[in-house]
Amino acid sequence: MANTTTDDSRKENNQDLTLERSNASFNINEITEIIDGGVDKTKFRKEMEKLLFDDPLFKDFYKTFFKTRSELYEESIARGVKLFSLRQKYKWTDEQFEVIEDLVNHLFGMSLHFTMFIPSLERLATETQKAKWLPLATNFKILGTYAQTEMGHGTYLQGLETTATYDPVTEEFILNTPHKSSMKWWPGSLGKSSTHALVQAVLIINGKNYGMHPFMLQLRSLDNHMPLPGIEVGDIGPKMTVNYNDNGFLLLKNVRIPRQHMLMKHAQVSSDGKYTSSGPNKAIYATMVLVRVKMTKWVHDALRKAITTAVRYSAVRHQSKMDDSGPEPQILDYQTQQYKLFPVLADTYALFFMSRNLRRQYNRMMEDIRNKGSYKMLAEIHSISCGLKGLSSKIGIDGASICRTACGGHGYLMVAGISEVLGLLHSVVTAEGEYTVVCLQTARYLMKQIAKVSVGEVVTESCEYLNVDPQSFSCPLQTPADCFNLTFLCDIFRNRANSLIRSVASRLQIAIESGTPQHIAMNNNLQSLVRVAEAHSETIMVLDFTAAVTSLRTSPETIKVLTSLCQLHALHTIVKHAGDFMETESVGLEQIKWIREQELKLLEIIRPNAVALVDAFDLHDDSLGSLLGVYDGNVYERLYESTKYNPMNQNVVHPSYHKYLKPLMSGEMISKL
């Protein structure tokens, strides 16, 4: 059935893709609208695609791969400025701007201004401070970043060394980065762009350390962009990816700022140096929770680009023979190719439904905070978002790596677009809380919840399955067909997480009761704690996907195809962690055999709809950023065309021939030695 993407410049479609599309059993527009969030939102996205991709600044993403770092930075600033101006002109909401961010692959300068700087002001500043700074920030009179991580510490925030020492005589804070390890290192858009930074620093009053607090710091002159006195700032250098971004360093030497520049919503310092606080002490970590929630959606956005590329390419690529007398098959027809790609496709959909639910929960928490001043949900949302940010980034990296290798040699080209996606995903696994560290935050919460169960206290919704005694569980899979029963699969996931959590909790308790110091007992169980966080997060993903497909109000064909993906996501996750599921007696050996067989059946079921299922993401070619994944499937033509933009091909004979190769070949070089 017809794809809704229209691009007049498209040539005739590759015949394989045309056939694949005509074979689809469902209307792809139904899924597109679910993913966009409704018909109006699909319409908005398409209007934005037209607006952006008619502009050469945003077109032909793949050309960025031929640019130097400085060119990339400059272009990203031009893009940022254009987007910010359009945002102002059309009065885009935050939600609409998030759609734009995805369309342009986050490739624009100053992205932290809206991702962290303004949200930090909204969450950490008093009403008076907001009235002063928010209009400046939203009208781009100041451009800001979030400067927390230091050379010496990113994870352990209690170890931060940047100081803000209060001077009651002048009613100022004096900011210093006393050692090399204290310099801020990593903040996005800090190196060359930002005029201001939200600096997290240790508050010191009368020699007493009050821990990390947020301060508003002007970095550069608003007239000539020069750093202000006492401030040294620059770019930290080339990275694995996001090289358009000027991630920066910042050294501070006795930089004085007014007392009112401490963001004082949750903690206050009076003019005579009295410290007071209100709200939970982790409220100053609020922006990190928001970004972790957003990142789960970013991973979906990124992975759908990789899987769209790999599935479409696998439909147009023919290689080898299954049968000597037949034609070379599409590589998508090999069972091994399907086993690589379809679980990734299923994960991509799972990530969508999970991130949608997480965002809804986050929004509910924010409403509670705003309307009732209640932080009741904070600990649970922090725990869930940590685990899901970690898990999604892992799924993203694993999935995009599979997509890259599934595209063979061409997948290794930058213009295939998958390496770029993979690089972005590598930033997500580390930024905003390193993988292990965030998983351990989730595990810490789970240990507290299971302790509550043991004393009969009520646990939060995400942990309700802990109320069941695993001893009472018996595997519900009685026949191979039961492996498709989502209710059974959900129970299996719940039991595996429940058993693992209880078993680590009991090991910790025994160790501590037998005299092992708590920190040693914890360290001896860290790996198991990460494992329970993963099990809990995987359970949430399966439950969210199941809840979504069982409550869809759409055609039976669409429900059927999404249900198959949900089944595959669950079954493949069980196979990946078969050891865990068997160890916890959530399934037996016989069931694992059935599950493997049923996984293969699902590959056959999904195969006719594979291309339609990636088309349903409805990615514009300029957003996809891949010459292998183009909608029309004319891959080889595009690859050849791309060589014309390659600076290496601008001279038929490269100058190095005259400088080096010719002297070698003529013997001139050797005779000079």
Ligand SMILES: CC/C=C\C/C=C\C/C=C\C/C=C\CCC(=O)SCCNC(=O)CCNC(=O)[C@H](O)C(C)(C)COP(=O)(O)OP(=O)(O)OC[C@H]1O[C@@H](n2cnc3c(N)ncnc32)[C@H](O)[C@@H]1OP(=O)(O)O
């Ligand atoms: C596909 C990709 C597309 C695009 C990509 C584009 C661009 C590149 C990508 C990314 C760039 C964007 C953004 C990145 C920006 C950053 O990285 S900003 C820096 C982020 N830094 C971190 O995340 C630091 C991680 N560390 C921490 O969060 C904390 O230090 C810690 C949680 C590990 C420990 O905190 P401490 O205060 O030291 O520990 P504690 O005293 O033991 O306290 C723990 C208790 O506090 C609770 N808690 C911790 N955090 C929070 C929170 N955020 N909210 C609520 N509660 C929190 C925790 O639960 C404990 O509570 P208890 O009741 O158990 O005591």
Ligand SMILES: Cc1cc2nc3c(=O)[nH]c(=O)nc-3n(C[C@H](O)[C@H](O)[C@H](O)COP(=O)(O)OP(=O)(O)OC[C@H]3O[C@@H](n4cnc5c(N)ncnc54)[C@H](O)[C@@H]3O)c2cc1C
């Ligand atoms: C692309 C990118 C963009 C970024 N943007 C920003 C930004 O805008 N602003 C900003 O302030 N920061 C930013 N950061 C910094 C980022 O938040 C930190 O790098 C991240 O939080 C990880 O901290 P770290 O570098 O100190 O890692 P480390 O903590 O040094 O991690 C190294 C290893 O130590 C392990 N480890 C550390 N602590 C523990 C523990 N308690 N238990 C078990 N293992 C542990 C980790 O698991 C990891 O294996 C960015 C980073 C990147 C890569």
